[in-house]
Amino acid sequence: MAKVISARKAQGRATGYHVTNAGRAVALSLAVAMGAGVATIPEIAYAQSYVFNAVSIEGNRRVEPGTILSYAGIARGDRVSAAQLNDAYQRILGSGLFETVEIIPQGSRLVIRVVEYPxxxxxxxxxxxxxxxxxxxxxxxxxxxxxxxxxxxxxxxxxxxxxxxxxxxxxxxxxxxxxxxxxxxxxxxxxxxEGGVAEVERIGFVGNGQYSDRRLRRVLDTKQAGLLRAVIRKDTFIEDRVEFDKQLLRDFYSSRGYVDFRITGINAELSQERDGYFVTFNVEEGQQFKVGEVSVTSDLSEVDADLFASKIRLKRGKVYSPALVENEIARLEKLAVNEGLNFVRVEPRVSRNDRDLTLDIEFQLVRGERIFIERIDIEGNTTTLDRVIRRQFEVVEGDPFNPRAIRESAERIRALGFFNKADVDAREGSSPQQVVIDVDVEEKPTGSISLGGSYSTANGIGITFGFSEKNFLGRGQAFSFKISNAAESQQYGLRFAEPGLFGRDLALGFQLGYSETDNLNADYDTVTGIFQPFLEFPVAEQARLQLRYSLDYGHIRNATDVGGIVIAEAAEGERYDSSVGYTYIFDSLARGLDPNTRYRFEFGQDFAGLGGDTTFIRTNAKAIAQTRIMNEEVTLRATLEGGALSYTQGDSRVTDRFLVGPDIMRGFTYGGIGPREVGGGVDDALGGNLYAVARFEAEFPLGLPEEYGISGGLFYDVGSVWGLSDSTKNKATESVVSTGFDARHVIGFSIFWDSAFGPLRLNFSEPLVKRKYDEVQNFNLTISSQF
Missing domain, CATH: 3.10.20.310 (membrane protein fhac)
Structure with missing residues (x-):
């Protein structure tokens, strides 16, 4: 009698497949005809052996007999044992091609019967x-x-x-x-x-003494579940994100001088309902270190160490930060290249002084390896042109290889905002002295379309359509246009900029604008237009300069119907202003030196008189300073802003002068302070040729759970708008008021809300000092902006 050689599962013959999912057996519901493989315990002694002169394959439809024989491993004429037949069965079944396998010895003939998987x-x-x-x-x-x-x-x-x-x-x-x-x-x-998401119900810290839980939670990418948990998904517990949070915490503390900071563990406890996590970071802060002695040394004969030491900006007593050291290294290595010293590298050596909690830093100039860049390979950019990515590198093929410069280039590529991922790696090229730079990017959408509607008592119902693209046609160019059409106001705008002219950090662009107002709530209507090409480039490490030409068109219409004398006199005819100008911008954030202090300065002028109907000089200036105190819980900010307009030919009109609104000085409406023409049913804001405003504010937590994203602030504004030319004042001497400098003072309270619609700011203000004809605004809602 023929013996069936096979293996049996513990459960016997089954009627369906069983597939494990997350530790659970899940039946695949196959028909009975698709049962599991035949399983019988061999009834013969394993000492029994066989010799087969023929092998018969049955049941196969797609798999070739030779393939089955190769899995079996049984050759014709070989003597095989029952155990070897069982091994052959296991190999055939283990191939994953067959639902069932039977091996049946029939004298000198071996039958292999299979049922293929569907x-x-x-x-x-x-x-x-x-x-x-x-x-x-x-x-x-x-x-x-x-x-x-x-x-x-x-x-x-x-x-x-x-x-x-x-x-x-x-x-x-x-x-x-x-x-x-x-x-x-x-x-x-x-x-x-799908089930629900496992939210982070609470994030806590153990071991932190210098910074509160509230401050540290603002560092993390993971957020606690709050009111907007249905919209904000950063409160979802994701292990990879928690790992990223660990690095964020390390960077936060190390940038503030805590060089011994450690995360000793993270506890993530899942609630019984499996829908929420309680995450606790166990940390050791250590002591805060400051910069001690800073020096430059070199064993290279061609290097003047004193020259490099004179360029060091890092000073003793400053809180230590690795970013400060990296900035100094980058500066010194660029200086070496400018001095013609290729392959000179800067190696920092840090000496620890536990007694006074300082770190002495020695920048040692050493000879680096003579390695050159063979080529730069770029992959993954299906839309963005190669040259857009290449111009982020300050080196080209054949230049000396500098790992730090390559890392900086990688950061510039990521800062473009064109890619979800941008990896830059170096590998050995055709020789040990050559390297190949591999750039692997993953593109993301860079354009947006906006469509909205609005309603106001001044402009009626309006429809707004806008389109913007940061990477226009894959060339890295910025292009946008906007159309706003309301019953009493129409606006059209177009802007284009090429940020990398000639492959350099040189921006060239232009903007066009046209608007018409036909507002029943105003005493006059306007038509304005502007054409402004510009050129922008860096002039220092933290400074940029913009040069521009402006052609402005202005026409005040229908002012004689209900308007005052001043506006009516100025409304006669159309006017063109042709001017050239510049703006200088200095921003300390450009190098990210101090995480708690930032300052920015802007100064610009426009000179009209190159053609056109007028000759004037317009000057604008703004200075902003910001710092954080009380372990970074409170932000202090001060802003000084002003402008001056001086005419030598022609005279200023209301559309040219400075009209200050709540975005510049809170507590008053747009044009609510400054010179006005009043009396006889007329109340026209004229604007002024001069303005100056100082704003001081503090932002602080309100004690609410930070997942709400709500904080508070106090502010104090003082400023004035004044100044009209003699010819303007003479047109209506008796009816023009507030032409001189007269400071207004405002105090108020702000609520900051980091909402799903963007950062919102609600200002509640009360003027302390105002004038009779000023127009007060006690509340306004704005989009909160960071400078």
């Missing part, structure tokens, strides 16, 4: 809403028109579950099901139960 007719996903079908299809390995494998289906279910875990949906379940079709085909369906 082919997959199609793959479908059911129950998924958060992840699209096409995205899930890229995750699974099972594919249509390929052989179905329970092991692969099991791995696919786990991969889909992992994709939901990344989104914080730890309760997600994925069940693979098969539906029998004709011709030994099946449909593979993944039934998905």
């Amino acid at each position: 082919t997959i007719n199609r793959i479908a996903f059911e129950g998924n809403k958060r992840i699209k079908d096409e995205d899930l299809a890229q995750i699974v390995q099972s594919q249509s028109r390929r052989v179905f494998s329970p092991r692969v289906a099991e791995a696919d279910a786990q991969a889909v579950s992992k994709a939901y875990e990344v989104q914080g949906r730890l309760a997600a379940r994925v069940s693979p099901k098969v539906i029998r079709r004709s011709d030994n085909r099946v449909d593979l369906v993944f039934e998905v139960f």
Whole structure:
């Protein structure tokens, strides 16, 4: 009697596949005809042996007999034992090609009977809403028109579950099901139960003494679940994000001199409902160190160490930060290149002084390896042109290789905002003295379209359409236009800028603007237009200069109907102003030296008289300083702003003068302070040729849970708008008021809300000093901006 050689599962003969998903057995619901492999315990002694002169393969339709024989490993005429037959069975079954396998010795003939796994007719996903079908299809390995494998289906279910875990949906379940079709085909369906997200209910810290939990939570990318948890997804618990948070904490403390800072552990406890995490960071802050002695040394004969030492900006007593050291190294290495000293590298040596908590820093100039850049390879940019990425490098093929310069180039590429990912690596080239720079990017959308509506009592119902593109045609150019059409106001704007003219940090662009107002609530209507080409470039490490030409068109209409004498006299005829100008901008943030202090200065002038109808000089200046105190819980900010307008030919009109609004001085409406023409039913804001405003404010927490994103502030503004030319005042001497400098004072309270619609600011103000005809505004809502 023939003996069947096979292996038996502990559960005996089954009627369907079993696939494990996240530790659970999930039946695949196959028909009985697709049962598991035949399993019988051999009844013969393993000492028995066989010799086969023929091997017969039965049941195979797609798999070639030779393939099955290669898995079996049994040659004709060889003597094999029962154990070897069992091994052959395991190898054939382990190939993953067959649903069942039988090995039947029949005298000198061996019969191998198989039932092939079905082919997959199609793959479908059911129950998924958060992840699209096409995205899930890229995750699974099972594919249509390929052989179905329970092991692969099991791995696919786990991969889909992992994709939901990344989104914080730890309760997600994925069940693979098969539906029998004709011709030994099946449909593979993944039934998905997405579940809810596991939110971060609370983030706490243990061991922090210098900075409060509230301040440290602002450092992290992960946020606590708050009122807007349905919109803000940064409160979802994701392990990779927590790892990133650890690095953010290290950077935060190290940039503030805490060189011994350590994270000793992170506890993430899942609630019983599996829908919330309680995350606790255990930290050791250590002591804060400051910069001690700073020196430059060199053993190279051609290097003048004193020259390099004179360029050091890092001073003793400053709080130590690795960023400060990196900035000095970059500055010194650039100086070496400018001096013709290639392959000179700067190595910092830090000596610790525990007694006075200082770090002595010695910048040693050494000879680096003679390695050159062979080429720069760029991959992944399907839209962005290679030259847009290449111009972020200050080196080209054949230049000496400087790892620090390559890292800075990588940061500039990421700062473009064109890519989800930008990896820059160096590898050995055709020789040990050559390196190849590999740039691998992943592009992201850079354009936006906006469509909105508005209503105001001044302008009626309006529709606004806008388009902007930061990477126009993949050339790195900025292009935008905006159309706003209301019942009583129409505005059109177009702007274009090329930021890398001739492959350099040189921006060239222009802007066009046209607007008309036909406002029933004003005493006059206006038509204005502007054409302004500009050129912008760096003039220092932290400073830039913009040069521009402006052609302005202005026309005041219908002023004689209801307007005052001053505006009516100025409204006669159209006027063109032709001017050239510049703006100088200095920003300490350009090098990110101090995380707690920042200052910015702007100064610009426009000179009219190159053609046009007028000759004037317009001057604008602004200075801003900001610092954080009380362990960075409170932000102090001071702003000084002013402008002057001086005419030598022609006279200023209301559309030319400075009209201050709540964005410059809170507590008053637009044009609410300064010279006015009043009396006889007329109340016209004229604006002034001069203005000056000082703003002082403090921003601080209100004690509310920080997940609400709400903080408070106090402010104090003082300023004035004044000055009219003698010819303007003479037109209506008796009816023009507030022409001289007269400071107004305002105090107020602000509420800052980091909402899902953007950072909002609500200002509640009360003028302490005002004048009779000033127009007060006690509340306004604005988009909060950071300078």
